[in-house]
Amino acid sequence: MRVLFVTYAEKTIFQYLVPLAWALRTAGHDVRVASQPRFADVITQAGLTAVPVGGDREIWRVAERKPADVEASRAGLPEPYDVAVAPEKASWDYLRDGYRTQVRWWHRMKNFPMIAELVTYAEHWRPDLVVWEPTSYAGSIAAKAVGAAHARLMYCLDIYGVTRDHYLRLKDGREDPLAEWLSGYAIKYGTGFSEDMVTGHVTIDQLPESLRITADLDYIPMRYVPYGGPATVPTWLRTAPAKPRVAFTLGLTATERFGGYTVDVQDVLDSLADLDIELVATLTDKAKHNLSRIPPNTRVIPYVPLQDLAATCSAVIHHAGAATLATTSLHGIPQLSVPFHFDQPELARKLTEQGAGLDIHSSDATGPAIRSALLRLLHEPRFQAGAQRLRGEMLAMPTPNEIVPLLENLVSQRET
Numbered sequence: 174m175r176v177l178f179v180t181y182a183e184k185t186i187f188q189y190l191v192p193l194a195w196a197l198r199t200a201g202h203d204v205r206v207a208s209q210p211r212f213a214d215v216i217t218q219a220g221l222t223a224v225p226v227g228g229d230r231e232i233w234r235v236a237e238r239k240p241a242d243v244e245a246s247r248a249g250l251p252e253p254y255d256v257a258v259a260p261e262k263a264s265w266d267y268l269r270d271g272y273r274t275q276v277r278w279w280h281r282m283k284n285f286p287m288i289a290e291l292v293t294y295a296e297h298w299r300p301d302l303v304v305w306e307p308t309s310y311a312g313s314i315a316a317k318a319v320g321a322a323h324a325r326l327m328y329c330l331d332i333y334g335v336t337r338d339h340y341l342r343l344k345d346g347r348e349d350p351l352a353e354w355l356s357g358y359a360i361k362y363g364t365g366f367s368e369d370m371v372t373g374h375v376t377i378d379q380l381p382e383s384l385r386i387t388a389d390l391d392y393i394p395m396r397y398v399p400y401g402g403p404a405t406v407p408t409w410l411r412t413a414p415a416k417p418r419v420a421f422t423l424g425l426t427a428t429e430r431f432g433g434y435t436v437d438v439q440d441v442l443d444s445l446a447d448l449d450i451e452l453v454a455t456l457t458d459k460a461k462h463n464l465s466r467i468p469p470n471t472r473v474i475p476y477v478p479l480q481d482l483a484a485t486c487s488a489v490i491h492h493a494g495a496a497t498l499a500t501t502s503l504h505g506i507p508q509l510s511v512p513f514h515f516d517q518p519e520l521a522r523k524l525t526e527q528g529a530g531l532d533i534h535s536s537d538a539t540g541p542a543i544r545s546a547l548l549r550l551l552h553e554p555r556f557q558a559g560a561q562r563l564r565g566e567m568l569a570m571p572t573p574n575e576i577v578p579l580l581e582n583l584v585s586q587r588e589t
Contacts, residue, residue, distance in 0.1 A: 174301035174584055175203045177321075178221075179291065179312030181283050182212035182229070184402065185424075186306050189328040189379065189496065191219050192398035193304065196573035197580070205298070207291055207312075218403065226290035230282065249518055250332055251275065257335035257386060258519045265343045272340065272350040280354070284311040292362055295319045301584045305373070307333045310355060313370040318362035322587045324393075324580065325373035329495055330380070330516040334372050334388030341368075375583060377576070379499065381566040384523045393579055396570035397499035404478035410485065414451050416470075417487035417551060421454040422479065423511070424492045435492070435513040435535035436543075439464055442471055444540030445547065453482060480504075488550045490543065493517035493532070498524060505564035507556035509546050511538045528559025 176197050180187045187208070198204045198221075206216045210225035217223050249255060253271025256263040288311045295303070295315040303323040305312025316323035325334075340349070356366035376390050379397040421441065423434050438460060445452055446468035454473045456464075461473050479497060483489055483504045491497045493512035498520055501508050508530035510521030521532035531546045550556050 174581065175298060176205070176302045176304060176580075177224075177295065177298065177300035177312075177315070178204065178206040178326075179287075179303060179305040179309045179315065180206065180208050180212075181306065181309055182209040182215075184215055185494075185496070186328050187212070187215060187219075188400050188402065189397075190304070190306065190326055191221070191400045193326060193377070193395065193573045193576075194219075194221055196577055200574070200577045202577075205300075207287070207294065209286060215402075219400070224294055226294060227286035227288070230286045249514060250516065251279075253340075254332040254336045256339050257330065257332035258516075260339065263339040263343070265347070268336070268340045268343060269348065269350070276350045276354050280308065280310060280351070283308055284314075287311040288314055288358060291315045292318045295321070301588075302580060304377075307331070310370070313373065314355065314358045314362070317359055317364050317367070317370055322584045323369070323373050324375045324377055324583070326377045327379060330386050330519060331376065331378065331388060331390075332386070332516060334376060334390050335386050337371055338388045374587075380495065381502075381563065381570060383527050383563065383566060384498075384520060386519075393576055394570050395576050396567055396572050397496070397503070398573060399478075399480040399496070399500045399503070401478060401480075401496075404476075404481075406481050407474075407477060409472075410477065410481055414485055416449055416451045418451045418453060418485050419445075419547065419551075420479070420482050420486050420489040420491070421452055422489070422491050422497060423455075424494045424497060434460065436511055436538045437540065439466075440540035441490075441538075441543050442466075442468055442540075444544040446470060448544070448548075450487075450551075453477070453486075488547060490547065492535070493521040493524070495520060499567070502529065502560070502563045503567055505557075505561040507550040507560045509533070509543065509550055511535050511543070524563075527563055528555060529563045530556060530560070 178190050178194055194204050205224045206221050207224040207226050209229045211229040213223040213225050253268045291311050292315045300321050303312050303316035303321050304326050307325045313323055352366055355370045359366045372390055375393050377393045377395050379395050452471040456473050458475055467473055479500045483501045483506055486506050488507050489501045490509045493510040510532040512518040512521040513535045524530050525532045533542050
């Protein structure tokens with residue numbers, strides 16, 4: 174069958190899609206990945222075939238002109254999607270106004286540049302299945318236009334599906350900004366709106382059940398498989414560490430999108446300097462240059478493949494990004510989460526609930542606080558036990574290769 178993946182031109186999102194794209198390809202299916210033209214090199218670097226559609230639009234540059242929206246995202250989930258983790262906020266007015274805002278500036282801006290050319294390509298190529306990340310509604314519009322089966326592939330907690338559940342519960346025949354926006358495209362391309370345009374025919378979720386939030390939808394669980402783009406294992410990582418190794422990574426978004434890390438890195442390094450550990454800190458060259466000192470027990474590098482680093486660690490300190498958290502979980506390593514925004518605080522909280530680690534919000538993450546939490550992770554056996562339980566849960570999930578028959582069945586059912 175022909176499978177078309179659709180993604181916003183963001184590397185950290187696209188990387189969640191790659192393992193399933195390759196599983197479908199190695200099963201003999203024809204796979205294409207559609208995104209904005211500037212993103213083609215990232216797609217082809219993953220060994221996949223790119224389909225450039227529409228024009229290039231850098232959403233973060235637009236966001237920089239909307240400081241209130243950026244600051245809101247720093248505080249947590251944007252309205253109305255915060256109701257997914259705070260259901261007490263789910264009033265009709267709150268949800269309606271939140272959807273109005275999100276459709277007007279976020280969803281339109283991300284999708285509009287791609288829609289027309291994507292539909293034209295879909296009409297030409299006739300995909301049997303469209304797989305789209307949960308904010309690339311251009312994918313559901315194209316699937317609807319050509320009658321293809323389609324699936325959302327999550328890169329985060331399903332805040333979108335859970336919020337939609339709340340909205341439909343309260344809607345009672347009143348306005349629906351998201352449906353109205355999608356309906357306009359459905360009518361344009363000869364069909365009509367249906368709810369699958371919002372949430373897909375199925376949702377593929379890469380988080381284990383204990384960390385997941387779910388809506389009233391059909392879910393296909395899929396084990397997360399780490400993919401971080403081109404990577405080389407350095408020589409020093411090929412031998413066991415002489416001391417307990419601790420990784421310290423705060424992800425790409427903080428520096429690439431928000432202009433800096435969300436904790437005082439120097440304070441953290443200084444607070445851990447006297448511990449009998451080997452601290453491996455992945456910091457940008459600029460951040461390393463800004464340090465006034467690097468303690469003797471610390472190795473500062475710009476990048477190392479996390480799946481290889483985590484395998485040698487006794488603990489990992491990170492920002493609670495889903496990919497970092499899942500990669501560490503696969504190795505059964507206790508984790509100290511220092512979340513910043515979006516779904517990170519909720520993921521961190523759930524991880525702590527499972528006994529696999531501790532969490533400190535970045536606004537409270539001083540060096541001494543991180544030191545205290547890290548010592549607990551290293552010396553209290555219950556965290557290792559919790560991390561191993563979480564690892565077992567993840568390893569029990571079906572791999573991307575194992576869910577391919579489910580997607581084949583989805584397509585065949587819609588063809589009959």
